[in-house]
Amino acid sequence: MADDKKGRNKQADDEERRQRERELQEARERNDEPEPIDPALDDELENREYPTTADELVGAHGDREVDTRDGSKPLEDVFAPIEDESYDSADAVRARIRELTDH
Structure with missing residues (x-):
């Protein structure tokens, strides 16, 4: 990928998308965990x-x-x-x- 403004913006957008996907996956996994008793x-x-x-x-x-x-x-x-x-x-x-x- 070219090291220009468009390329850097695409990389930043891709990283933001991956971060949102990681956060969604973590939230799904937490929903599978049972609540603590106390x-x-x-x-x-x-x-x-x-x-x-x-x-x-x-x-x-x-x-x-x-x-x-x-x-x-x-x-x-x-x-x-x-x-x-x-x-x-x-x-x-x-x-x-x-x-x-x-x-």
């Missing part, structure tokens, strides 16, 4: 040692409120029907909480 609880889950059990989670975080389809509940109530489950990561815990709260 930012403070998310941090606590990230800082736990894994594997962990439902009983250990309730013992450490049972009073934390999480949103449910019907309002909010303490984590202790959310995990009440669970017996002897183990989780290998914070993501696994969050996924299970979402299942139990219909999120």
Whole structure:
């Protein structure tokens, strides 16, 4: 491409178009990510040692409120029907909480 005003303008326009495409792609990817359960609880889950059990989670975080389809509940109530489950990561815990709260 020639190094003249027209060529520089085309390069700038192309870069702006690519930047808009990158931003759109990032926005689409963010829409695929689930919403955090609760930012403070998310941090606590990230800082736990894994594997962990439902009983250990309730013992450490049972009073934390999480949103449910019907309002909010303490984590202790959310995990009440669970017996002897183990989780290998914070993501696994969050996924299970979402299942139990219909999120």
